[in-house]
Amino acid sequence: MLSETKAYKVFKIFNYFLLAVIVFVTLTPFMNVVAQSFSSEAYINAGQVFLIPKGFNTETYEVIFGDRTFWLNYRNTILYTILGTAIAMVLTTMLSYVLSKRRLKGRGFFIGFSVFTMFFSGGMIPTYILYNNTLGITNTIWSVVLPGALSIYNMLIMKSFFENLPDSLEEAAAIDGMSTYGIIRSIILPLSKPILATMILFYAVAYWNSWFQAFLYLNNKDLFPVTLYLRNMISGAMGMSDVGQAASDNQTQIASNIKSVTMVLTVLPIITVYPFVQKYFVHGIMLGSVKE
Amino acid sequence: MDQEIDRLKDQPETGFITSQQEKENKKKKQGDRFSSTVKALKKDWQLYSLLILPIAYLIIFQYLPMIGNVIAFRKFVPGGSMFGEEFVGLHYVRMFINDPTFWRVFKNTLMLGGLTLLFNFPLPIIFAILLNEVKINKFKKFVQTASYLPHFISTVIVAGMIMEILASNGIVNQLIEMITGEKIIFMQSADWFRTIYVGSEVWQRTGWGAILYLAALTNIDPNLYEAAAIDGAGRLRQTWHVTIPGILPTVVTLLILNIGSFMNVGFEKILLLYNPLNYATSDVVSTYLYRIGLISNNFSYSTAIGLFQAIIGFVLVMSANMISKKVTDRSLW
Numbered sequence: 054m055l056s057e058t059k060a061y062k063v064f065k066i067f068n069y070f071l072l073a074v075i076v077f078v079t080l081t082p083f084m085n086v087v088a089q090s091f092s093s094e095a096y097i098n099a100g101q102v103f104l105i106p107k108g109f110n111t112e113t114y115e116v117i118f119g120d121r122t123f124w125l126n127y128r129n130t131i132l133y134t135i136l137g138t139a140i141a142m143v144l145t146t147m148l149s150y151v152l153s154k155r156r157l158k159g160r161g162f163f164i165g166f167s168v169f170t171m172f173f174s175g176g177m178i179p180t181y182i183l184y185n186n187t188l189g190i191t192n193t194i195w196s197v198v199l200p201g202a203l204s205i206y207n208m209l210i211m212k213s214f215f216e217n218l219p220d221s222l223e224e225a226a227a228i229d230g231m232s233t234y235g236i237i238r239s240i241i242l243p244l245s246k247p248i249l250a251t252m253i254l255f256y257a258v259a260y261w262n263s264w265f266q267a268f269l270y271l272n273n274k275d276l277f278p279v280t281l282y283l284r285n286m287i288s289g290a291m292g293m294s295d296v297g298q299a300a301s302d303n304q305t306q307i308a309s310n311i312k313s314v315t316m317v318l319t320v321l322p323i324i325t326v327y328p329f330v331q332k333y334f335v336h337g338i339m340l341g342s343v344k345e
Numbered sequence: 346m347d348q349e350i351d352r353l354k355d356q357p358e359t360g361f362i363t364s365q366q367e368k369e370n371k372k373k374k375q376g377d378r379f380s381s382t383v384k385a386l387k388k389d390w391q392l393y394s395l396l397i398l399p400i401a402y403l404i405i406f407q408y409l410p411m412i413g414n415v416i417a418f419r420k421f422v423p424g425g426s427m428f429g430e431e432f433v434g435l436h437y438v439r440m441f442i443n444d445p446t447f448w449r450v451f452k453n454t455l456m457l458g459g460l461t462l463l464f465n466f467p468l469p470i471i472f473a474i475l476l477n478e479v480k481i482n483k484f485k486k487f488v489q490t491a492s493y494l495p496h497f498i499s500t501v502i503v504a505g506m507i508m509e510i511l512a513s514n515g516i517v518n519q520l521i522e523m524i525t526g527e528k529i530i531f532m533q534s535a536d537w538f539r540t541i542y543v544g545s546e547v548w549q550r551t552g553w554g555a556i557l558y559l560a561a562l563t564n565i566d567p568n569l570y571e572a573a574a575i576d577g578a579g580r581l582r583q584t585w586h587v588t589i590p591g592i593l594p595t596v597v598t599l600l601i602l603n604i605g606s607f608m609n610v611g612f613e614k615i616l617l618l619y620n621p622l623n624y625a626t627s628d629v630v631s632t633y634l635y636r637i638g639l640i641s642n643n644f645s646y647s648t649a650i651g652l653f654q655a656i657i658g659f660v661l662v663m664s665a666n667m668i669s670k671k672v673t674d675r676s677l678w
Contacts, residue, residue: 179648
C-alpha cells in the first residue's frame with residue numbers, strides 16, 4: 054500500500070465514527086425493550102426509561118412465567134420450529150442435490166419449474182381456500198408447518214454449494230458400486246456441514262418468527278405460536294385479564310413492560326444462539342452465492 | 346385466426362413427400378428421445394426418486410393455488426369448489442378498475458415500494474463499501490454482528506418495538522418534547538406512516554443486505570488496487586474504478602430481484618402497523634385484498650386483485666431481467 058493521503062486519513066476517522074453511530078442506532082431499540090422489561094410501569098409512562106431500567110423489578114417476568122397460555126404458545130413455537138425445519142431440510146436437500154447434477158436429463162425443466170414459483174404465486178385467497186376447503190388443514194399444525202417448508206431461494210444457495218463439491222469423489226464412489234443414496238449419506242452430507250448448518254438456521258429462524266400463517270389458519274388459542282400471542286397483545290386484541298392476574302387496575306391497554314417482557318422472551322433464543330452461529334451462516338451464504 | 350390455422354394445415358400437403366420424410370424423421374427423433382429418457386431414468390432412477398417429494402410439494406402448495414386463481418373469473422360459492430361455480434368473465438376485473446379504494450391502495454403500494462427501493466437498494470452497497478475500508482478486524486466483525494441482528498427478528502417484535510418507541514410517552518417523543526415542547530402522535534398520523542415504514546425497513550435490512558456485497562468485495566483481486574494506486578489513483582478513484590466494477594454483477598442481480606418484489610411491499614409489517622387513521626398512506630394492495638377476501642369474504646373479487654398484483658410483479662421481474670440482459674449482459678437466468 055502506498056502512503057495514505059491526508060484526506061483519506063480524515064475519511065477513515067469519519068468512517069469509524071459513522072459506523073459506531075450505525076451500531077448504536079441498530080442496537081438501541083433492543084436495549085430499550087430490555088430496559089423497559091425490568092422497569093416499573095410508572096417510570097415507563099413518565100418516559101424516563103431509555104437504556105437503563107428504572108424502578109428495577111422482575112415482577113412482570115414472574116407474571117408472564119405464570120401465564121399458562123404463554124407457556125403453551127411458547128412450547129408450540131418450539132414444536133413448529135423443530136418439525137418445520139426438519140421437513141424443510143429433507144425437501145430442500147433432496148431437490149437441491151438432484152438439481153445440482155448437470156448430467157441429469159430434464160434438469161433445466163425442473164429448475165424452471167421450481168424457480169417460477171419465486172416470481173409468480175397463487176396469492177392469499179386461493180391458498181386459503183386450498184388449505185381450508187380442499188386439504189382441510191386449517192386449525193391443525195400442518196397449516197403452520199407446511200407452507201414454508203421449501204424455500205426456492207434456500208434451495209438455490211444449497212444447489213450452488215453442491216455444484217462446487219468435487220465430482221471426483223462421487224465418481225470414485227460410484228465406480229466402487231455405491232448407490233446414489235449411499236453417496237449422499239456417506240459422502241455428500243458429511244461434506245456439507247457448513248451449508249446444512251446455514252439452512253437449518255435460516256429455516257429455524259423463519260419458523261420461530263412466523264406469525265401470519267398461524268394468524269390466518271388457526272382459531273384455537275391453544276395452537277398459537279408465541280408470536281401470535283405477542284401480536285394479539287400488541288394489537289390490543291387481548292385484554293389485561295387475559296394475561297395472568299397482572300391487571301390490578303382496570304386499564305384496557307396492556308402495560309408497556311408486559312409487552313416488553315414478552316418481546317424479550319420471544320427474541321431471547323435467537324439472540325442467545327445468534328452470535329455463536331453467525332460465522333457459520335455468513336460463511337455458508339457466501340459459499341452459496343458468490344460462485345458463478 | 347381460424348383461417349390462419351387452416352392455411353398452416355394446408356401447407357404440408359403441397360410438399361407431400363418431404364413432409365412424409367419429415368414426419369418419419371420426427372418419429373425417429375421422438376423415439377430416440379423416448380428411449381434416451383428411459384435410459385436416463387434407468388440409470389439415474391435413484392436421483393429421480395428424490396425429486397418426487399419436493400415436486401409433489403411444489404405442485405400442491407404452489408401450483409394448485411396458481412390454478413385456483415381462476416376464481417377471479419368465476420363466482421366462488423362458500424363451501425364450493427376451489428375453482429368456483431359459475432363463469433363470470435371479467436366481472437371482478439371491471440369491479441376493481443371502477444373501485445376508487447383500489448386506486449388509492451395501488452398508489453400507496455407504488456409509493457411505499459418505490460421509496461423502499463430508493464433507500465433500501467443503495468444503502469447496503471454504501472454500507473458494504475464503508476465497512477470494507479475498516480482494517481481493524483475486531484471492529485469490523487462487531488459492526489457486522491450488530492447490523493445483521495435486526496434481520497433475524499420477527500416482524501411482530503419489530504412492530505412492537507416501533508409502537509413502543511414512537512408511543513406518546515416513548516423515547517422519541519420525549520426527545521421531541523424536550524426540543525419543541527410538543528408531541529407527535531406518530532402511529533395515528535397518515536403523514537408519518539411512509540417515514541416510519543421506510544425507516545424501519547432501512548433499520549432491518551441494511552446490514553443483512555450488505556452481506557452479498559461484502560462477499561463480492563472480498564473476491565476483488567487486491568492487485569487491481571495496487572495497480573490503480575501506482576497509476577496515481579486516490580482511494581476515491583480506486584473505489585470508482587475498481588470496487589464498483591467489481592461488485593457490479595452482484596448489484597445487477599440484486600436490483601432485478603428487488604424490482605421483482607416491488608409490488609409485495611412488506612405486507613405483514615403493514616398489517617401489524619396500520620390502522621384506519623393512517624389508511625390514507627398505509628393501506629396497500631395486499632392489505633386491501635386481505636380485508637376484502639378474508640374479513641368480508643369476497644373471495645373472487647380479492648383473488649382478481651391478487652392476480653392483477655401477481656401479474657404486475659411477474660412482468661416487472663421479466664422486463665428487468667430482459668433489459669439487464671441487453672444492457673449489461675447479466676441476467677438471472
